[in-house]
Amino acid sequence: MIKYTLFLLIASSLFLHATSCILAKYHVYIASNLPTNSPPLQVHCSSKDDDLGYHTLAPGAEYQFSFCENPLATLFSCRFLWNGNDKGFHVYDAKWDHNRCIIGNRHGVCYYAVKPAGFFFTNKYPPKELDFLCGWDNNNKYFAC
Template sequence: MVSYKIKFSLFSFIFLLNLILRSCGAPFSSIRVVYIIDALESSSKPLTVHCQSKDDNLGYKNLHSGEEYNFRFQEKFFGGTLFFCHFWWDDKNIIFDVYNDDIATFCGDLIPLEGFDYECFWKVQEDGFYFAPHRDPPSGYEKKHDWSKVLV
C-alpha cells in the first residue's frame, strides 16, 4: 500500500508543476477569444445570441448591425473544451459549436511572437455564418453554416 507521505508528495508535486506551467504561459493553458460579429444589414432586426459551455452560461446578448460580442476562456487541461451558441434573427434560428477541439486548430494567434493566445471570428450575415482565424482580411472568412443547416 502506498503511504500517505508518498501520496501527499505526489499530489504536491503535480499541484506545484501545474501552477508553474500556468504562470509560464504554457500552450495547454492558452487563452482563447471567440468573437461574434453582427454583419447583418443595418435596417434588420437585432441578432440575439446565447452562448454557453457545459460549465458556463454566458447569457443572452442582443447585437445590432456592426456590433460584436466576445468571450474569453482557458482551455481544459486535456482538451475537450466546447462552447456552442444559439442564434436568433428575424424568424430564423440555429445552434452550433463556435469552439471545439476541431475549430481550435483553425484559430489564429492573438500574439504571434508569444503564440499562446488564440482568437476565432464568427461573422453573421443574411446568408449564413462565416469563420476566420483573424479579423482581417475580409477574404479570409469561409462560410461554415447556413441559417437552416450546418455545412460540412
C-alpha cells in the first residue's frame, strides 16, 4: 500500500509539473518595424539558464520565444543593436510588481516592436495598438526600459 501511495504521489507531482506550463506560459515577440532600406536589427536574448542566441532581423521580420515561468526567478533580457544604437533591457521579469505581459490570470504575451524612435509594447498578439516604452537614447547595455 505504501509503494502504491508513493507511486501515486510521484505520478501526480510529475503530471502537475508537466501541465503547469499550460497554465503559466509566456510568449515574447520582437518585431523589426524599421524602415525597409535600413540595416538589419541584431537581437541577442538570454536568461540565467538559457542563451537564445543571436538573431538578425530584416525590416518587417519577427523573432519569438516561449517559456514556462518560475514566479520567483524568471528573467529574460535582450540586447538590441541597430544602425549604431545599442540598447538592452529586461523583456520579462517575474518580479515586476505589475507584470505588463499578463493576460488573464496565468499567461501572457510580451510584444516589442522596434522602430527608429525606440521600443514599443503591447501584451496582445497580433498587436492592434502599441504603447511607447523607451527610446534608443543612451548606450547603457542593460537597464529597465
